Amino acid sequence: MSLLQLQNVSKSFGETAIIRDVSLSIAQGEKHAIIGPNGAGKSTLFNLISGRYGVSSGNILFKGNPIHNLKPFEIARMGLARSFQVTNIFPLLSVFENIRCGLLWSMDYRYSFWNLVSRQKALNARTEAVLEEIGLHDRRNFPAGELAYAEQRALELGIAIASGAEMILLDEPVAGMSHSEAKNAVALIRKVTEGKTLVMVEHDMSIVFDVADRITVLVYGEVIASDVPAKIRGNPRVQEAYLGEVVTGDGVEATHA
Amino acid sequence: MLRKSIVWIVFAIVLLVLPQIFTSIFSISIFTQMTIAIVFALSYNMLLGQGGMLSFGHAVYFGLGGFLAVHALMMIENEEMMFSVTLIPLVGGLFGLIAALFIGSFSTHKAGTVFAMISLGMGELIAASSLILVSFFGGEAGVSGDRTYGPPFFGYDFAQGIEVYYLAAAWMFVATLCMYLFTQTPAGRMANAVRDNPERAEFIGYSARRVRFISFAMAGFFAGIAGGLFAVNYEILTEENLNAASSGRVLLMAYIGGLGFFIGPIVGAIVLTLINSLLSNYTTLWMLYLGILFVLTVMFLPRGLTGFLMMHRVPWHLGKLRLLAVPYTLTSMPGAVFLLGLVAMIEMSHASGSEFVYLGIALNPDGYGSWAFLLAVTGVAFYVLRLTLPRLRDAWSEANTITRKPDHAAKESGGQS
Numbered sequence: 001m002s003l004l005q006l007q008n009v010s011k012s013f014g015e016t017a018i019i020r021d022v023s024l025s026i027a028q029g030e031k032h033a034i035i036g037p038n039g040a041g042k043s044t045l046f047n048l049i050s051g052r053y054g055v056s057s058g059n060i061l062f063k064g065n066p067i068h069n070l071k072p073f074e075i076a077r078m079g080l081a082r083s084f085q086v087t088n089i090f091p092l093l094s095v096f097e098n099i100r101c102g103l104l105w106s107m108d109y110r111y112s113f114w115n116l117v118s119r120q121k122a123l124n125a126r127t128e129a130v131l132e133e134i135g136l137h138d139r140r141n142f143p144a145g146e147l148a149y150a151e152q153r154a155l156e157l158g159i160a161i162a163s164g165a166e167m168i169l170l171d172e173p174v175a176g177m178s179h180s181e182a183k184n185a186v187a188l189i190r191k192v193t194e195g196k197t198l199v200m201v202e203h204d205m206s207i208v209f210d211v212a213d214r215i216t217v218l219v220y221g222e223v224i225a226s227d228v229p230a231k232i233r234g235n236p237r238v239q240e241a242y243l244g245e246v247v248t249g250d251g252v253e254a255t256h257a
Numbered sequence: 258m259l260r261k262s263i264v265w266i267v268f269a270i271v272l273l274v275l276p277q278i279f280t281s282i283f284s285i286s287i288f289t290q291m292t293i294a295i296v297f298a299l300s301y302n303m304l305l306g307q308g309g310m311l312s313f314g315h316a317v318y319f320g321l322g323g324f325l326a327v328h329a330l331m332m333i334e335n336e337e338m339m340f341s342v343t344l345i346p347l348v349g350g351l352f353g354l355i356a357a358l359f360i361g362s363f364s365t366h367k368a369g370t371v372f373a374m375i376s377l378g379m380g381e382l383i384a385a386s387s388l389i390l391v392s393f394f395g396g397e398a399g400v401s402g403d404r405t406y407g408p409p410f411f412g413y414d415f416a417q418g419i420e421v422y423y424l425a426a427a428w429m430f431v432a433t434l435c436m437y438l439f440t441q442t443p444a445g446r447m448a449n450a451v452r453d454n455p456e457r458a459e460f461i462g463y464s465a466r467r468v469r470f471i472s473f474a475m476a477g478f479f480a481g482i483a484g485g486l487f488a489v490n491y492e493i494l495t496e497e498n499l500n501a502a503s504s505g506r507v508l509l510m511a512y513i514g515g516l517g518f519f520i521g522p523i524v525g526a527i528v529l530t531l532i533n534s535l536l537s538n539y540t541t542l543w544m545l546y547l548g549i550l551f552v553l554t555v556m557f558l559p560r561g562l563t564g565f566l567m568m569h570r571v572p573w574h575l576g577k578l579r580l581l582a583v584p585y586t587l588t589s590m591p592g593a594v595f596l597l598g599l600v601a602m603i604e605m606s607h608a609s610g611s612e613f614v615y616l617g618i619a620l621n622p623d624g625y626g627s628w629a630f631l632l633a634v635t636g637v638a639f640y641v642l643r644l645t646l647p648r649l650r651d652a653w654s655e656a657n658t659i660t661r662k663p664d665h666a667a668k669e670s671g672g673q674s
């Protein structure tokens with residue numbers, strides 16, 4: 001059964017239709033990549049799913065429940081976490097605090113003002129573990145806003161995965177990273193999303209073909225293909241959309257910025 | 258943990274011992290004012306420093322709490338209620354909380370300008386109605402009570418200033434501890450997160466509005482406690498206690514002390530209470546100097562007086578603090594002369610008559626000679642001050658470099674709370 005379902009979702013900003021009649025279904029445990037040229041509407045799609053924007057028409061179902069009228073925090077509480085293409089962290093809080101805040105709701109602390117966070121062993125241990133995973137352990141006391149770009153990207157990812165949500169949306173998680181940093185990040189993503197459902201926007205085709213079970217190609221707000229990698233590779237409309245560039249499984253010839 | 262407990266124990270001891278060292282009625286009255294100001298300023302910082310809500314109307318909760326506390330005093334006096342005066346601050350706190358729950362239910366929807374404007378509007382509205390609803394607020398004259406009625410507390414009836422001080426200090430200690438502990442709870446940590454980035458907070462499961470609302474209610478509660486303490490201390494409340502000027506003053510306290518540090522507002526409350534009660538003995542222009550201090554803080558010390566002190570943590574960890582001693586002395590001497598000269602000119606232009614004695618020097622506000630003298634002194638001091646600055650700058654960068662380790666830097670800048 002599908003964990004996330006988009007039914008004829010459209011979104012316009014004023015006159016301009018950005019997402020046009022998108023229907024998409026993502027199964028439990030699937031690793032799904034969304035690709036497409038810049039401005040195709042990939043981030044907008046994430047913003048619709050996660051409740052940042054309301055849909056203009058259509059339905060979005062998560063675990064069979066409509067979520068297109070819910071607020072971001074309500075959707076997050078259902079077990080849908082996301083990261084942002086443009087780094088979106090808590091700049092004055094320490095790196096440690098950033099991650100711990102990402103954990104609070106999922107560990108059921110809610111709005112409590114009777115627990116001292118420093119006394120919560122499980123919470124702090126889990127925070128440490130996430131810091132270790134994302135490789136920011138030695139940066140734990142720095143204000144997040146003072147980190148280097150790649151470190152902020154790692155933190156961005158860390159906040160998203162901290163809660164252990166069932167479904168994780170990652171918007172260009174390795175953009176701007178060096179080759180080796182990206183390699184590490186992909187290994188990390190793979191590790192932390194084990195047994196979870198992942199939807200990832202990514203431009204690097206080698207990563208996409210490496211990670212994804214299924215790929216959706218979005219062009220001008222429309223889904224032109226949504227299939228397993230082998231089928232996507234041979235799809236003529238995809239080849240055309242990528243302006244003649246050769247999309248291969250093992251190469252990075254299609255390097256859309 | 259242990260180190261933190263020691264801080265609190267020292268704090269308690271200082272509060273206990275202070276009036277035994279400075280025993281005059283005047284100094285005890287200042288200490289009591291300080292304790293009240295500390296509670297109020299800390300409650301304000303729950304909004305601005307910790308929650309990112311710029312309020313221009315926080316005195317509303319202080320004032321409403323205080324007014325109800327005076328009514329409670331009157332009811333005790335009339336024997337309509339029987340409880341100890343020591344609980345009066347709690348009455349103020351609960352009323353502050355109720356008012357904050359009501360106003361916060363709509364004012365915390367948004368932070369930023371919208372919140373600031375609503376706080377200003379509500380402040381004006383309540384200050385205006387306080388002059389209209391005479392039965393509760395007592396009009397221009399305000400309402401007054403008497404704290405010495407009611408069952409005595411272990412034999413104390415709070416007729417004396419020192420008894421009131423200890424009552425206020427005890428409440429302040431508990432309130433400060435509670436406000437500190439609040440910052441360490443999930444709701445308190447998320448208040449910081451929402452201040453930093455309300456949008457991201459929503460994607461990790463928290464309603465930014467709800468987080469702000471909780472901080473707002475807490476801030477109202479503790480402001481009400483401060484108002485209740487004020488009622489016990491002065492036994493009178495007037496419109497002045499909840500108007501925009503009072504709201505502005507608490508903003509100044511928190512800002513000058515330093516918004517980013519828990520103790521910032523405490524420092525600010527102490528400094529401003531001193532300025533208020535000491536400086537006002539010497540000059541009627543003390544408000545002007547307060548304004549100048551605020552502007553200078555905003556321009557040169559955005560992290561407040563506490564932030565200025567905290568800047569010295571890196572040199573201190575590096576053991577290089579003493580490098581700064583000589584440059585600081587060299588700069589502060591002409592700096593002091595410059596400031597004194599400026600103050601002399603301000604005071605002289607304000608002085609009436611032809612006699613004006615300043616620091617033992619007889620000056621003549623009507624004569625060119627005195628003005629020329631002051632201008633010359635101030636000008637030379639300014640020139641010398643500028644000459645000393647490069648040396649200070651060099652010493653500062655020297656004191657902050659070479660053996661700088663990452664963990665020191667982290668401690669230095671990780672002080673946001």
Ligand SMILES: Nc1ncnc2c1ncn2[C@@H]1O[C@H](COP(=O)(O)OP(=O)(O)O)[C@@H](O)[C@H]1O
Pocket residue numbers: 013018036037038039040041042043044045
């Ligand atoms: N809030 C918004 N208001 C108006 N236009 C927007 C908004 N967000 C995105 N867009 C437009 O939608 C289009 C798709 O943007 P985006 O989803 O960021 O593309 P992608 O992530 O695929 O590069 C762009 O033309 C962008 O300008």
Ligand SMILES: [Mg+2]
Pocket residue numbers: 042043044085
């Ligand atoms: Mg995008």
